[in-house]
Amino acid sequence: MGSTVSHKHTAILDAAYELFGSGGFYETKMSEVAEKAGIAKGTVYLYFKSKEELFLAVTRRDCEGFLEQLEQKLKHCSSLQAKLTVIASHHLLYYYERKQHTKLFFRAPNNHPELMAFMAQFMEEYMQAVMKVMQDSGAREPELLAESYIGTLDRLKMDIMLRPGFTEEDARKRADFAAGLFIHGALGSLKEAQVHTIPEEEEDKA
Amino acid sequence: MGSTVSHKHTAILDAAYELFGSGGFYETKMSEVAEKAGIAKGTVYLYFKSKEELFLAVTRRDCEGFLEQLEQKLKHCSSLQAKLTVIASHHLLYYYERKQHTKLFFRAPNNHPELMAFMAQFMEEYMQAVMKVMQDSGAREPELLAESYIGTLDRLKMDIMLRPGFTEEDARKRADFAAGLFIHGALGSLKEAQVHTIPEEEEDKA
Amino acid sequence: MGSTVSHKHTAILDAAYELFGSGGFYETKMSEVAEKAGIAKGTVYLYFKSKEELFLAVTRRDCEGFLEQLEQKLKHCSSLQAKLTVIASHHLLYYYERKQHTKLFFRAPNNHPELMAFMAQFMEEYMQAVMKVMQDSGAREPELLAESYIGTLDRLKMDIMLRPGFTEEDARKRADFAAGLFIHGALGSLKEAQVHTIPEEEEDKA
Amino acid sequence: MGSTVSHKHTAILDAAYELFGSGGFYETKMSEVAEKAGIAKGTVYLYFKSKEELFLAVTRRDCEGFLEQLEQKLKHCSSLQAKLTVIASHHLLYYYERKQHTKLFFRAPNNHPELMAFMAQFMEEYMQAVMKVMQDSGAREPELLAESYIGTLDRLKMDIMLRPGFTEEDARKRADFAAGLFIHGALGSLKEAQVHTIPEEEEDKA
DNA sequence: AATGAATGAGAGTTCATTCAT
DNA sequence: AATGAATGAACTCTCATTCAT
Numbered sequence: 001m002g003s004t005v006s007h008k009h010t011a012i013l014d015a016a017y018e019l020f021g022s023g024g025f026y027e028t029k030m031s032e033v034a035e036k037a038g039i040a041k042g043t044v045y046l047y048f049k050s051k052e053e054l055f056l057a058v059t060r061r062d063c064e065g066f067l068e069q070l071e072q073k074l075k076h077c078s079s080l081q082a083k084l085t086v087i088a089s090h091h092l093l094y095y096y097e098r099k100q101h102t103k104l105f106f107r108a109p110n111n112h113p114e115l116m117a118f119m120a121q122f123m124e125e126y127m128q129a130v131m132k133v134m135q136d137s138g139a140r141e142p143e144l145l146a147e148s149y150i151g152t153l154d155r156l157k158m159d160i161m162l163r164p165g166f167t168e169e170d171a172r173k174r175a176d177f178a179a180g181l182f183i184h185g186a187l188g189s190l191k192e193a194q195v196h197t198i199p200e201e202e203e204d205k206a
Numbered sequence: 207m208g209s210t211v212s213h214k215h216t217a218i219l220d221a222a223y224e225l226f227g228s229g230g231f232y233e234t235k236m237s238e239v240a241e242k243a244g245i246a247k248g249t250v251y252l253y254f255k256s257k258e259e260l261f262l263a264v265t266r267r268d269c270e271g272f273l274e275q276l277e278q279k280l281k282h283c284s285s286l287q288a289k290l291t292v293i294a295s296h297h298l299l300y301y302y303e304r305k306q307h308t309k310l311f312f313r314a315p316n317n318h319p320e321l322m323a324f325m326a327q328f329m330e331e332y333m334q335a336v337m338k339v340m341q342d343s344g345a346r347e348p349e350l351l352a353e354s355y356i357g358t359l360d361r362l363k364m365d366i367m368l369r370p371g372f373t374e375e376d377a378r379k380r381a382d383f384a385a386g387l388f389i390h391g392a393l394g395s396l397k398e399a400q401v402h403t404i405p406e407e408e409e410d411k412a
Numbered sequence: 413m414g415s416t417v418s419h420k421h422t423a424i425l426d427a428a429y430e431l432f433g434s435g436g437f438y439e440t441k442m443s444e445v446a447e448k449a450g451i452a453k454g455t456v457y458l459y460f461k462s463k464e465e466l467f468l469a470v471t472r473r474d475c476e477g478f479l480e481q482l483e484q485k486l487k488h489c490s491s492l493q494a495k496l497t498v499i500a501s502h503h504l505l506y507y508y509e510r511k512q513h514t515k516l517f518f519r520a521p522n523n524h525p526e527l528m529a530f531m532a533q534f535m536e537e538y539m540q541a542v543m544k545v546m547q548d549s550g551a552r553e554p555e556l557l558a559e560s561y562i563g564t565l566d567r568l569k570m571d572i573m574l575r576p577g578f579t580e581e582d583a584r585k586r587a588d589f590a591a592g593l594f595i596h597g598a599l600g601s602l603k604e605a606q607v608h609t610i611p612e613e614e615e616d617k618a
Numbered sequence: 619m620g621s622t623v624s625h626k627h628t629a630i631l632d633a634a635y636e637l638f639g640s641g642g643f644y645e646t647k648m649s650e651v652a653e654k655a656g657i658a659k660g661t662v663y664l665y666f667k668s669k670e671e672l673f674l675a676v677t678r679r680d681c682e683g684f685l686e687q688l689e690q691k692l693k694h695c696s697s698l699q700a701k702l703t704v705i706a707s708h709h710l711l712y713y714y715e716r717k718q719h720t721k722l723f724f725r726a727p728n729n730h731p732e733l734m735a736f737m738a739q740f741m742e743e744y745m746q747a748v749m750k751v752m753q754d755s756g757a758r759e760p761e762l763l764a765e766s767y768i769g770t771l772d773r774l775k776m777d778i779m780l781r782p783g784f785t786e787e788d789a790r791k792r793a794d795f796a797a798g799l800f801i802h803g804a805l806g807s808l809k810e811a812q813v814h815t816i817p818e819e820e821e822d823k824a
Numbered sequence: 825a826a827t828g829a830a831t832g833a834g835a836g837t838t839c840a841t842t843c844a845t
Numbered sequence: 846a847a848t849g850a851a852t853g854a855a856c857t858c859t860c861a862t863t864c865a866t
Contacts, residue, residue: 023316027316027317080392109230109233110230144380148358151361159353177350181354185388185392186340
């Protein structure tokens, strides 16, 4: 019976995950969740008190492993380069693995305090983890660096959702790219001279 | 009379801007928009055909000057550093100037084709503008660089909305930071050795 | 000025006639009436107190001449045949002449007492006029005869509205047909035997 | 359960029948239908997709048996007189039996294609059935005859709805009257001479 | 535990009518 | 007299939630 409960619980979360993920909170109806989960409408309420609660549970489950897994992976590497690559890979591949489920990202309701608190806390913890990596390397502005890096990863992640033919290889390539860019800057892919000189004065440019 | 019409039109857009911006599309009621604009419910519909139309108009006005202004500013600088700083300042200050209006970013409906098309096109054009800057400097991966930079700026922008005491100076500082980080990488604020060596083996660390 | 007022008054009635006539009471908007009359929305209310009043006025004008003209025409004929033909022609041609204006017949609101009273009275008077013709000819059931005749004419009238190619000649033909049918019965167009006998050699059927 | 569903379905149809019938489509509110049916507003929409659908369903149920029953009854009689009496009785008694439900006739919306198509088809089929009776008797103008007869019956039917004390006997009497009038014409109740001669000693009138 | 019929508050929208100009 | 921007009551319909079975 416990397994039955658990099974339904999971089925609802899975269904909600897919629907909230692709349609957002407001576009998703509880009746659709029930239908996709293969149960009756009323049954959803035996497992989740309200639509908001369900959304929160879905979000929780989605974020749940994210930070622990990240911490685990970070333990095994020591150089900044390695750590940043681990963060980038984790961020991108985590969503790559869920891309069948989550085509569009969540659009959450604004008026559910518990949910907003959870999201804020999740972001805070993620930020702290990335900041710590920066701090360990002696960075002067660890917070801004962490924000910047997460921003870059979030944007690169978008392609996973928007481009149909996106492969795991593409995700890995982006992860490496992000880490490289972050450490070495655009200089890595540019000739140094071009950064500071004015194009008009250049003569070696094609 | 023209100014009267214009006045109401603007009042509605302003009210909607604030409410959609802070509450999102679904949390905002047309009656609230009317109330905040100081007019009757029905009047809103004299100026905007539907809630979706209003949302689109708000979004349009918000995006309107952004790209043209950016192009203008980019004309006046030639080095990559200067261009990236211009982009970052523009991105951050544009939202800084609007921060009274937009507390949270838009949460748009998923099912309004015209709106989605507009948003997609806006993003595309912004991307193209940033990509061109990268290409002009001979970058090998202009698209990924552009995405990364925009991602960084978007994330840094969040603080404008979330932190009450955020100042224009903070915005400028972040803009410079973003450009510097992007060009020189985290190396600019780190000791080179820390990037590639493994902490365990280090001994010069304090 | 009187002529100006009169002109607008008429223009509104004409516009309302056409719109109420083709779209019905509820499907017609006051703004449409104003637009078709070439005036502003508010102006309609200078001439007619409400939508119901306007509808009543339109109906009144439409019915107005009907009965007087009928009485006039009836004066000039004495035989029942002539009178019935006059009634039928009048009924059908009256609507034929207005067919450009009235594609569909009125769908009036049910809750306007004055309108309902007017309609009832009009019908009553029309009935009385037709009944009198029947009585004058010594009919035993003048009321039922009058009702029947008017019913026949109303139905035949429908074709005027529904058939695009309906001509005045068709209207006249139907008028003659109706009068003939009413007086002589279907016998006029049937072989007498067929009325009471069974078409195919029957004779024992009740 | 099937009977419960059926019960609500019927209750809604009954309520709508009465309200649409007496008030027309536009005067009737869905909330009134719900209230009269003894259920909640939302429940109506579990059984009927929209107000138009409900109206169509009411109309359909009202027309449903009409034609089949008529065909059945027509099979059992062979003379024109018998057939016409059957048609008239059917027409009048059908509405007599429903008179508790339908005080006034329907006023349908003009813009619901499915409804208009249904009504047109119903009328067409009824016309065909009556025309066939005329044709079988060798009538030269079966269509006009059919129209005329139906028009007569429709008008006589009105009394059922308008007169409170109308009895089934009255309906039967009118049915016989209509059939008789249709076959024999007004001659049946008039002295032949009165048809063509002037009641009061006239002879010179055309 | 599971159902799904029933609920009803609340949303977007329309449009007859008013009234300041 | 004429305007048309503004109003707001009133409508249809949705959907999260409940509860008798």
